Amino acid sequence: MSAPEAVPHYLGHRERLRARFEEAGGDSLPDYELLELVLFRSIPRRDVKPIAKELIRRFGSFAEVLAAPVHRLREVDGVGDGVVLDLKIVEASARRIARGAVASRPVLSSWSSVIEYCRTAMAFADREQFRLLFLDKRNALIADEVQQSGTVDHTPVYPREVVRRALELSATAVILVHNHPSGDPTPSNADIQMTRQIVEVAKPLGIIVHDHIIVGREGHASLKGLRLI
Helix, strand or coil: CCCCCCHHHHHHHHHHHHHHHHHHHHHHHCHHHHHHHHHHHHHHCCCHHHHHHHHHHHEEEEEEEEHHHHHHCCCCCCCHHHHHHHHHHHHHHHHHHHHHHCCCCCCHCCCHHHHCCCCCCHCCCCCCEEEEEECCCCCCCCEEEEEEEEECCCCCCCHHHHHHHHHHCCCCCCEEEECCCCCCCCHHHHHHHHHHHHHHHHHHCCCCCEEEEEEECEEEEEEECCCCC
């Protein structure tokens, strides 16, 4: 009679980690352990701790792993199509939750939710994006659109296109949002000048620019808060 197969060591670790999550919640776990919980389902028959730690080492945090480009995720040993798909599903879910918090109430009365949504959607992207939040006269969200995508440090923005789209949607106000892939959200002179140009074009048409928010890994900046508009 053959001896029974030994139970893989990682199975006990999985059960202990799941129990900790159930007892104390995700906030009690470091990023790599939360990532392990996601990978358990993607890779059922392998110790995923080394993969989780390598992903965090390479990209920096749980959020940055989720936002990492697909081709860079695949560079990590053990990360195949199934893992990439599951990570991107989690990323999309996080964005949907954050967007729901913004869409369900007047935007200006839930400013922290707006900031959280912008950071979730854009802070860890590796290319600049210029996003527009269009609001109605009650300051409720009408539409959320990425108008332009650019390079690692530049996105072309055309003030008249911003205003034209606001008129198409019958929006009475907009919030401008873009990201700095460098991580530092400090507005550049070009950011400030572009924002002021949009304000100048929009004002005669009755469209208010409430703010221009810049997000990055290190936080966010509000041009209105900095009194730059």
